[in-house]
Amino acid sequence: MSYLNTLLFGIYPYITLAVFIIASIIRYDREQYTWKTGSSQLLESKKLKRGSRAFHIGVIMVLLGHFVGLLTPAEVWHVVGIEASHKQLIAMAFGGVFGLLCFYGLTILIKRRLTNPRIRATSSKMDIAVLLLLYVQLILGLLSIFVSAGHLDGAEMLLLMSWAQNIVTLDGAEAAAAIAQVHWIYKLHVFLGMSLFLVFPFSRLVHIASVPIQYLSRSYQVVRSKS
Template sequence: MNYLNDLLFGIYPYIALAVFVLGSLIRYDRDQYTWKTGSSQMLESKMLRKGSMPFHVGIIMVLAGHFVGLLTPHQVWDVLGITASMKQVFAMAMGGFFGLICFYGLTILIIRRFTNERVKASSSSMDNAILLLLYAQLILGLASIFVSAGHLDGAEMLMLMSWAQNMVTFQVADAAAAIANVHWIYKLHVFLGMTLFLVFPFSRLVHVWSVPLKYFRRNYQIVRTKQSNS
């Protein structure tokens, strides 16, 4: 069992992240014409508009919360006077709030993907698989809130923080040991999260790299109406 734990939570994350980075670079270099969202807005727009915004807002906030929550050393929270228990309750509240927003949007997008014949016909197997993987991951995350509610001491949260921070500093043995005794639902959540990184370069998720940040720094555009010659 220790070997499996070391493999899944000590070695597998590095494999997934290596594929994530190198696969994205290779795809951009070799297949730039596939580097797109593959939007199906022209096929159906009403449900897309209804689901897309809450999905994107929810998932961005959830990811930001995971990033800050897992990678900020607990000493920083101690200096701020935030105990592990307080941090866990806050994480449950914010994660649940934005998780439900994301769940609402993603549910609409999945219904649209599998029930609209035109959208369904234009979808690839990878498109469908990514949506279902994201859905499963989101459901696991929301379900873990109920597990966390059973113990508000923040102990397992500290273990997950230790795992993430040891992974970043390449302390593989310490990382695997830190996560060994957490509840299975957290382990499955982590494993599925790493799997999403693994399949990222082979899906339309690569469009995340192309977020138009330059838009916020571009010059204003002056638009004039055409004057009639009368």
């Protein structure tokens, strides 16, 4: 196992997670006013609604699938009667459907931000960089489906599960050893995924961490029609 592989997949994940946590806390403490999405709905709403809905539904389901699929031990799947090969087919179908939905929405959002002069003028370099990084990450995820179709035994999926679970249990060496054997498409997908944690505190992605729970208990807002 090479030193580079250990660095990228056994050490780098902890660096990104440390930056993610520490920088997010600092930003929330010192710059709460910037902790927002910076919505451009007032500048254009039709394409935003169409793209945002598709993107958010797709990305939420994809992330949920990754979370459950990677962090649930293989033994649990065996108990419920799902073998590795079957789980891989489920993951390919689930990821393909919601990945394409996410791709459709994100394409609209990127085109809108880059081609609408007013929205482009209010966009920071980080806004555009994050959108493009998400786009590349999503394309890699979709391409990985074709790689998975070439071997339906679930072997590489088990190695990716081992990587994720060893990262969670703080065994970076075992994690790096597991992922060393998978296709480069998966490796690049994992690397960019971890890099998103790195840029998270410095972008508008921070709004993900702000769930408006208070809306569930606050009084209804009274809106009167014009007389």
